[in-house]
Amino acid sequence: MSILAIVEQRMAGEVLAAAKEFGSPVNAYSIDLPYTADTYTSAVEELIRKVNPALVVFGHTYQTRDYAPKLAGRFGRVLIGDVIAGSPPVFVRQMFQGKFNADVRLVGDGPHFVSIQAGAWRAGSDIAVETFSPTPTASRQVAEPPFREAARAVDLSAADIIVSVGRGIKEKENLPVVEALAQALGAELAASRPICDAGWLPMDRQVGSSGQTVSPKVYFAVGISGAIQHLVGMKGAKTVVAINKDRDAPIFELAHYGIVGDLFEVVPALVEELKKK
Amino acid sequence: MKIAVAIKQVPLRDSPLRVNAAGTWIEENNLGFEINEPDAYALEEALQLREKHSGEVIVISAGPARVSQTIREALAKGADRGIHIDVATLDTLHVASLLAAALKTEAPDLILTGLQSDDLGYGQTGVILAELLGLPHSTIIMQVQVMNDVQPGRVRVKRELEDGWFQHIEMPLPAVLTIQSGLNKLRYATLMGIKKAKSKEIKEIKVVSAGEGPQASAVIEKLYAPEKNQQGQIFDGDPKTAAAKLVEKLRFEARVI
Numbered sequence: 001m002s003i004l005a006i007v008e009q010r011m012a013g014e015v016l017a018a019a020k021e022f023g024s025p026v027n028a029y030s031i032d033l034p035y036t037a038d039t040y041t042s043a044v045e046e047l048i049r050k051v052n053p054a055l056v057v058f059g060h061t062y063q064t065r066d067y068a069p070k071l072a073g074r075f076g077r078v079l080i081g082d083v084i085a086g087s088p089p090v091f092v093r094q095m096f097q098g099k100f101n102a103d104v105r106l107v108g109d110g111p112h113f114v115s116i117q118a119g120a121w122r123a124g125s126d127i128a129v130e131t132f133s134p135t136p137t138a139s140r141q142v143a144e145p146p147f148r149e150a151a152r153a154v155d156l157s158a159a160d161i162i163v164s165v166g167r168g169i170k171e172k173e174n175l176p177v178v179e180a181l182a183q184a185l186g187a188e189l190a191a192s193r194p195i196c197d198a199g200w201l202p203m204d205r206q207v208g209s210s211g212q213t214v215s216p217k218v219y220f221a222v223g224i225s226g227a228i229q230h231l232v233g234m235k236g237a238k239t240v241v242a243i244n245k246d247r248d249a250p251i252f253e254l255a256h257y258g259i260v261g262d263l264f265e266v267v268p269a270l271v272e273e274l275k276k277k
Numbered sequence: 278m279k280i281a282v283a284i285k286q287v288p289l290r291d292s293p294l295r296v297n298a299a300g301t302w303i304e305e306n307n308l309g310f311e312i313n314e315p316d317a318y319a320l321e322e323a324l325q326l327r328e329k330h331s332g333e334v335i336v337i338s339a340g341p342a343r344v345s346q347t348i349r350e351a352l353a354k355g356a357d358r359g360i361h362i363d364v365a366t367l368d369t370l371h372v373a374s375l376l377a378a379a380l381k382t383e384a385p386d387l388i389l390t391g392l393q394s395d396d397l398g399y400g401q402t403g404v405i406l407a408e409l410l411g412l413p414h415s416t417i418i419m420q421v422q423v424m425n426d427v428q429p430g431r432v433r434v435k436r437e438l439e440d441g442w443f444q445h446i447e448m449p450l451p452a453v454l455t456i457q458s459g460l461n462k463l464r465y466a467t468l469m470g471i472k473k474a475k476s477k478e479i480k481e482i483k484v485v486s487a488g489e490g491p492q493a494s495a496v497i498e499k500l501y502a503p504e505k506n507q508q509g510q511i512f513d514g515d516p517k518t519a520a521a522k523l524v525e526k527l528r529f530e531a532r533v534i
Contacts, residue, residue, distance in 0.1 A: 010439070036446075037404075037413075037414060037415065037416075038413065041408075061439070062416075062417060062437070062438050062439055065400055065416060065417065066404070066415070066416045066417070066436075067404075069399075069400070069401035069404035069405050069408075070404045070405065070407060070408040070414070072401075072405075072494075073370060073373070073401075073404070073405035073408040073409065074408055076370065076491060076492075076494065077370070077494040077495075078368070078369045078370050078399065078401060078405075078493075078494050078495055079399070079401060080495055081399055081400060081401065082398070090498065093398075094398065094503075095396065095397055095398055095500065096288075096294060096303070096395070096396055096398075097395055097398065098503075099294055099502070100294070100296070100303075100500050100501060100502060100503070101500075101501055101502075101503045102497050102498075102499065102500050102501075103497070103498045103499040103500075103501075104495050104496070104497055104498065105495065105496055105497075105498045106494065106495055107492070107493055107494055107495060107496055108492060108494055112494065112495075140413035140448050140449060141413055141415060141446050141447070141448045142446065142447045142448065143444060143445075143446050144444060144445040144446070144447075145444070146438055146442045146443065146444045147442070147443055147444070147445075148441055148442055148443070149441070149443070161533075161534070185534060193458070193459070194458070194459075196459065197458050197459025198459070199462070209439060209440075210437055210439070210440075210441065211441060212441070213440065217533045218527070218531070218533040218534065238533070239527075239531050239533050240509075241523070241527070242509075242511075247511075247513075248502070250503075252507050252509065252511060253503075253505070253506050253507060254509075255507075255509040255511070256509045256510070256531065257509055257510050257511075257512075257523055257526055257527065257531070258509055258510070258511040258512070259511070259512050259513065259516070259519045259520070259523055260511060260512070260513040261513060261514075261516050261519060262516070265516040266516045266519065266520060269516045269517045269519075269520035269521075270520040270523065270524065272517075272520070273517075273520045273521050273523075273524040274524060274534075
C-alpha cells in the first residue's frame with residue numbers, strides 16, 4: 001500500500017515512523033507554504049493527485065484538525081483521526097472520550113486518510129522528507145501571527161507537587177475541599193479544562209494540551225477522569241496519584257497510586273492523615 | 278444576520294455506557310440524552326451574536342426522533358426555529374451532506390457548530406460542511422467578532438493552537454466556525470423561554486432511504502472497553518483506611534511527600 005506522509009514540524013518523527021509501518025513506498029513531504037486551511041487543502045490535494053497514494057498519513061495536530069477533514073471530504077472520505085494503534089485496513093481510535101476503543105475499518109478505494117495521536121508511535125525513521133512547493137492558490141482565510149496571552153501569573157512547570165481538580169468537584173463552592181489538600185501538601189492547585197472553562201479557576205492553572213505541561217514529583221488528579229487532552233499535559237509527572245469514583249476512569253491506567261472512592265470523603269480523610277505526622 | 282447552529286444529541290454525561298449486542302456501538306435503550314457540550318457553547322455564541330447584530334438563530338440537528346427534544350431545549354434557550362433531519366447514521370460524511378443540503382436553501386451568514394462530539398469525537402462535521410457548501414471555515418474558535426462596523430461581511434476569530442498559543446484569522450462571510458468549549462458563559466432556559474419554545478417551528482426533514490447517502494469510507498467494526506493496564510496500587514473500601522495506606526506509601530515507598 002503506497003503511503004503519502006504529510007510532515008509538519010510537530011510530530012515529524014512519529015508520522016514518518018507510522019508511515020513506514022503502514023506500507024510502502026512512502027513518499028514524505030513537508031509543504032513549503034504559510035498555513036491556512038484553504039492553502040493546505042489545495043496543496044495536499046495537488047500532492048495526492050501527483051503521488052496517487054492509497055493512504056495519506058498526518059500527525060493529529062491542531063493544524064491537521066483544521067484542514068484534513070476538508071481535504072478528505074473533497075475526496076469523498078472521512079479522516080480516521082487521532083488513531084492510537086492499528087495498521088491498514090483497521091485502525092484503533094478512542095470514542096466516548098476514552099471510555100471505549102473502536103476498531104475502524106477502511107472501506108473502498110483510496111486515497112484514505114488517517115492521523116495519528118501524539119505519543120502513540122515512537123519517533124524515528126530513515127525516510128527522507130521532500131519539500132513540496134504547490135501551485136499558488138488564493139486563500140479566503142487571512143492568518144495573523146500566533147501569539148500568547150499576557151504572561152502567565154502561575155508557572156506550574158516549576159511546581160514539585162500539584163493537586164489538580166476535575167469535573168468530579170461538581171461545583172465551585174466545593175473547591176475548598178481540594179484547596180485544603182493542596183495546602184496540607186504545600187502543593188500548587190491546578191485543574192482540567194472544564195474547571196477553567198467554567199471560570200472556577202483561572203485559565204493559567206489549566207493542565208493539558210491547550211494549557212500547561214507539567215512534570216512535578218507528585219501529581220494528584222482529583223475527580224479527573226483522564227481525557228487524552230489532559231493526560232498529555234501531565235504524563236511527565238514522576239508519581240501520579242488518582243482519586244476517582246469510577247474504577248474504569250482512564251486516569252487509573254497512568255496512576256502509580258490511587259483511591260477508588262468519593263472524593264468528598266477521600267480528600268478530607270487524606271488531609272487528616274497528612275496532618276497526623 | 279442569519280446564524281445556523283448545527284448541534285448533536287449525545288448520551289448524558291456520566292451515563293453508564295455498555296456496548297450493544299452487535300459489539301459495534303453503544304446500547305442506546307434506557308439512556309438519557311443531551312446536547313453535545315461544545316455545541317451548547319456554539320448555540321450560546323450564536324445567541325450572543327444575535328443580541329449584538331440582530332437577526333435569526335436556526336438550530337439544525339440530524340438524528341433519530343429523540344433529537345427533536347434537544348432541538349426544543351435549544352429553542353427554549355432562545356433559538357428562533359429548528360430543523361430536524363430524521364436519520365439514523367453514524368457516518369460523518371453522510372450527516373454533513375444532509376446538513377449541507379438543508380442549509381443550502383437557508384443560506385445563513387454564519388454557521389456555528391461545536392469542535393467535536395463527545396461520542397464519536399471525529400471533530401469533522403463542521404469542516405466537511407464548509408467543504409460541501411464551498412464556504413471558508415476555521416476551527417477550535419475561542420472568540421468570534423463579526424466586523425460589521427469595520428469591514429462589513431467579514432468575521433475575525435481567535436483560534437486556539439497548542440500549548441497556550443492562539444492566532445487571529447479573518448475571512449469573508451458566509452463562513453463555518455467550529456467552537457471550543459468555554460468561550461462564553463452558557464445560559465439556562467427561562468420559564469418564559471420554555472413556554473415560548475412550545476410554539477416555535479421545528480421543520481422535519483424525512484430522509485426517504487437511509488441507503489441513499491454517500492458510501493461510507495470507514496465503518497466501526499468493533500467497539501470495546503480498552504484493555505486495563507492498571508499497574509499502580511489502587512485502594513478502595515473505607516476512605517479513612519485507604520487514605521492512611523496511600524499516605525504511608527507516598528511517604529515511605531515513593532518518598533515524594
